[in-house]
Amino acid sequence: MAVTDEAIEKIKDMIVSGALRPGDRLPKESELAADLGLSRNSLREAVRALSLIRILDVRQGDGTYVTSLDPQLLLEALSFVVDFHRDDTVLEFLAVRRILEPAATAMAAAHIGERELDALTARLEALGTQPSVEELVACDLEFHRSIVRASGNSVLCSLHDALSGPTTRARIWRGLTQQDAVSRTLHEHRAILTALRARDAEAARSWATVHIASVEEWLRSAL
Incomplete structure (x- = not known):
C-alpha cells in the first residue's frame, strides 16, 4: 500500500470508529502525524485527497475539520x-x-x-x-x-x-x-x-x- 493510501486509511478509520466525528477539528499536523506513525508529508497528501472528496474541510488559518458527512455532500x-x-x-x-x-x-x-x-x-x-x-x-x-x-x-x-x-x-x-x-x-x-x-x-x-x-x-x- 502506498504511503498516502495508508495515511488515508488511518484517517478514515478514526472517522469510522468515532474517534473523529462530523464537525470535529483534527489535531495539529505534527501531533496527528506522530500519533498515526506517519510523515507530515504523507499526512498532508492524505488530507488534501480527503478534502477533494468532501470528507475533510481545510480552513485556511483555522485548521482542518471533518465535514458534516451528509450523503448529499459526499455524493x-x-x-x-x-x-x-x-x-x-x-x-x-x-x-x-x-x-x-x-x-x-x-x-x-x-x-x-x-x-x-x-x-x-x-x-x-x-x-x-x-x-x-x-x-x-x-x-x-x-x-x-x-x-x-x-x-x-x-x-x-x-x-x-x-x-x-x-x-x-x-x-x-x-x-x-x-x-x-x-x-x-x-x-x-x-x-x-x-x-x-x-x-x-x-x-x-x-x-x-x-x-x-x-x-x-x-x-x-x-x-
Whole structure:
C-alpha cells in the first residue's frame, strides 16, 4: 500500500470508529502525524485527497475539520466522476436509473404533497402538446428530480442527480429522431402524476419503469 493510501486509511478509520466525528477539528499536523506513525508529508497528501472528496474541510488559518458527512455532500464526488463517462456506457446508466428511480417514485407516492403535485401538473400543462425538444428535456429533468426528492431519501436524490446527467444527451437525441417521443413522454409523465395523486405506489413504480425503459429500448435499437 502506498504511503498516502495508508495515511488515508488511518484517517478514515478514526472517522469510522468515532474517534473523529462530523464537525470535529483534527489535531495539529505534527501531533496527528506522530500519533498515526506517519510523515507530515504523507499526512498532508492524505488530507488534501480527503478534502477533494468532501470528507475533510481545510480552513485556511483555522485548521482542518471533518465535514458534516451528509450523503448529499459526499455524493458530489460521484457526480464529478460520472462526468467522465463514455458514450458507450449510457445504456448502463439508464439501466441503473431503471432500477433506482421506480423505487423512488413508489416511495414518493406516500410522501409527495398536493402542492408539489399541483406544481408538476401546472408545469406539464404549460408545456402544451408540442413543446420543443429542449423544453421537453428541461421539464423532464426537473420532473424526475422533483419526484425523487419527494421520496424523502437524500441518498436516492443525490444518486439520481449524478446518474441523470449522462442520459441527457440521449433524451435530446431521442426527441429529435423518434417520431412519437414527445407525445409518449408527455403521456407517461401524466400517467406517473395520476398514480402519485391516487397514492398508488405500485402504479407509480410501473409507469416510472415503462418511462425509463422506453428510452433504454430506443437507445439500444438506435445503437
